[in-house]
Amino acid sequence: MSGVGVYIENYEGKMMTVSQEALGAARQTANDLGKSLTAVVIGQNVADVAAAAFDLGADSVIGSDHAALAEYRAEAFGPLLTQLVQEAGLDVLIAGATTQGRDMTAWLAADLNAGLIADATALKVDGDRVVATRPVYAGKLLSDTVIPEGMQIISLRSRAFAPAESTGGSGSAQWVDANVGDISTEVTGFKAKEGGVSLTDAKIIVSGGRGVGGPEGFDPVRALADTLGGALGASRATVDAGWIPYDHQVGQTGKTVSPDLYIACGISGAIQHQAGMRTSKIIVAINKDSEAPIFGLAHYGVVGDLFDVVPAVEAEFKKRLG
Amino acid sequence: MKVVVCVKQTPSTTATISVNDNVVTWEDTGSGKPNVVNPWDEYTIEEGIRLKENHGATETIALTFGSADSVDVLRTGLAMGCTSAVHISNEGAEEVDALDTAAVLAAAIEKVEDVKVAMCGKQAIDGDSGVMPMLVARKLGWTPLTFVAAINEITEDSITVERLLENGRQVITAKLPVVMSVVKEINEPRYPSFMGIRKANRATVPTWSLDDLGVSVSAPRVNWQKIYSLPAREGSVEMIDGDSMNDKAKKLVDKLFEEKVI
Incomplete structure (x- = not known):
């Protein structure tokens, strides 16, 4: 058989x-x-x-x-x-x-x-x-x-x-009858993930990096993710700084993702970050620094302050998506 | 109660990796250190030391299986605060698959005796399989607790942890002994102190052979038939320009609709 x-x-x-x-x-x-x-x-x-x-x-x-x-x-x-x-x-x-x-x-x-x-x-x-x-x-x-x-x-x-x-x-x-008698572990709780799409399942991910500058800096990034029905990602630096919980981290010591669209906002694109997202189908980089390594991996790039670019992109998507 | 932390030497994150005739080599011209402690294992070492400092573990023993120069990762563990370390030599067994590696680690953990918690990093950044903790647990017949983000409570005979899963966090209690794998959220690894480094460099690290452990390894169950570089990405980045921010945004959104990724 x-x-x-x-x-x-x-x-x-x-x-x-x-x-x-x-x-x-x-x-x-x-x-x-x-x-x-x-x-x-x-x-x-x-x-x-x-x-x-x-x-x-x-x-x-x-x-x-x-x-x-x-x-x-x-x-x-x-x-x-x-x-x-x-x-x-x-x-x-x-x-x-x-x-x-x-x-x-x-x-x-x-x-x-x-x-x-x-x-x-x-x-x-x-x-x-x-x-x-x-x-x-x-x-x-x-x-x-x-x-x-x-x-x-x-x-x-x-x-x-x-x-x-x-x-x-x-x-x-x-x-088939399950014989589950003697099991030493006991599940005493489950805290379901709050809202949002799971990063590994997401078709679209919008991520924020050091460029967001603080916890509130994720607001425009999150807004764009929400408008696109995508998940919110983050670089290691922002997680280590305590700006956003670890389960958003994309990269070597975080999650490996391969969405159709990955929008990196204010992320320089260190090799550790690339390890987690390089298999994304289309990568967009938004960064003030035109020399940032992320542009070497990206398909489309916009040089500019993410606090100007991201809301403008979100507004444009809102217009088209109704 | 003893704690064992399993540590692996891997190429450094920033190493340039090449492959020629199925043989992988690497160098790191930037840092000059081509080999490092597997980044995931830094959290393992830290948590193992914390179990001793805060939760009454008597010893934290670092363990690695590999070539002679992999002893370096044990010295890092000792410098951070592990109480002792054991190197398991892979001499005569350079190609060992995951299941046999698990058998080797399990035999070593048994030889240490009186171990209540064995820990591994979530995965190693060379093989990237992320299956070793479960395989070691099965070889020992101990309870596996994988992807642990927090230890809520540990007593003489039980442990309660939070496991970080795709859909949320599972809180689970298990009887000791257990094999755990930990994720980054669990702690922030310390830097070795100057005194720690001096002490680690002077420490004697015993080497155990596979014979000492009574383990023999078989031919690998998995063959890496062909190893090759990623296909180069076609084209280069297209920079979006425009008269105004709104103009740039419009052009970018046009492109993304054309790509059919929205």
């Missing part, structure tokens, strides 16, 4: 965008390998997520639905993932390279003594193996990697693959 599996992440009863992307990439991979595609769903009240997986191209769905799985805990989800992968006879498992996806792919690799490739940005099939391209050395190089033998476990960078499209498919999922 063999087959390609996708680990599906869900949050508040909905499939995560990164899992829709994983389904798209895995469907193509399964077709190229001549194998079937199975979605693996773990959680509580996830019947709708299973239905969505069928609609997005899965041939079958295997999962566990249990009250003890309401919140993600590695010790609850990990053993189940291994069990479900084995019951379904999967020999390729694809997941999103999120916090949960990295946890779960590593858990599975340790259990099955298997090869593990993290954060792939492209996949192709060569014979009966998957070749995964991934950025390495802080995004300065690419590597084509392959697991020559046995189970292949691969996680995918957010937004590197197009999400699967609706096929109108349906089916009935195979639900």
Whole structure:
């Protein structure tokens, strides 16, 4: 028995965008390998997520639905993932390279003594193996990697693959009893992220750097992000200065993002910042200093004070977008 | 209660990286220091030291697995305030994959004995996989706590942390021992003091071999078939000019609509 599996992440009863992307990439991979595609769903009240997986191209769905799985805990989800992968006879498992996806792919690799490739940005099939391209050395190089033998476990960078499209498919999922008795961890709280779009999922990111000058300096940057329905990013310097929380930081010790549009406002573009955003499709730099390194990476540049440029750009977008 | 911090030597952030025939080399003409402590691991070291200073840990031991010159990163850890360090030599095993590296680190953590908290950085800036903390946890059979942004409470036998996830922060309590990975928000790493550096340079750092640990490594489960530079970006930046700020804004917005990214 063999087959390609996708680990599906869900949050508040909905499939995560990164899992829709994983389904798209895995469907193509399964077709190229001549194998079937199975979605693996773990959680509580996830019947709708299973239905969505069928609609997005899965041939079958295997999962566990249990009250003890309401919140993600590695010790609850990990053993189940291994069990479900084995019951379904999967020999390729694809997941999103999120916090949960990295946890779960590593858990599975340790259990099955298997090869593990993290954060792939492209996949192709060569014979009966998957070749995964991934950025390495802080995004300065690419590597084509392959697991020559046995189970292949691969996680995918957010937004590197197009999400699967609706096929109108349906089916009935195979639900497996979850044996989640003895777990030593207890989730005692969850503080949901306040408003706004997740940086790694965002199509548009507007980021502020040292040039914003202080916490209030983010106001025009945030306003432009809001007008565009995008996420608010920040350089390390502004986070270290305490002007904005860490979860906005883009760059080497923050998040790696690849939006369609990245607008860098008052960001000089140190190599550490570039490591986190260089795979963005279109980069716009707005900076007073025409010599700033960010202009070497940008597709479009405006030299000027961000407090003049950003509000003008926002006003123009408001006019066009109504 | 002992704390182990796992540290890796990586190319410096500003190093120029080249690849020739699948062999990666680097130099850093600016700083003259081509190798550094993996930036994510600075937070690990700092947090390990704080567990000793503020939370009753008895020792903070820095651990690295690598070539002879990777001892440098242990000296940085000692200079910051780690109480001791152990170098695990990769002699005879230069190509080790993530799972076997985890087995090596796990065996070393067991050999240290009485460790309640083992820590890693979120990821290393060369391999960039971000899977080592979980693999080490699985090899030890300990509870994994990944992406930790804050330690809320630690007692003799339990720990409560905040994990920074895509959708928010999870507060989670686990029984010790645990393997944690930490993110940047958790602290601000200190600079080594002059006295610390002097002490670290004089410290004896024992080297353990894979034989000492009773670990053998297999052929890598993952092959890096081809390593290459990023394709050069086409064209150069187009600077937007105009008679007025509004004119520039209009031109830029026109371009972005043409690019179909709005």
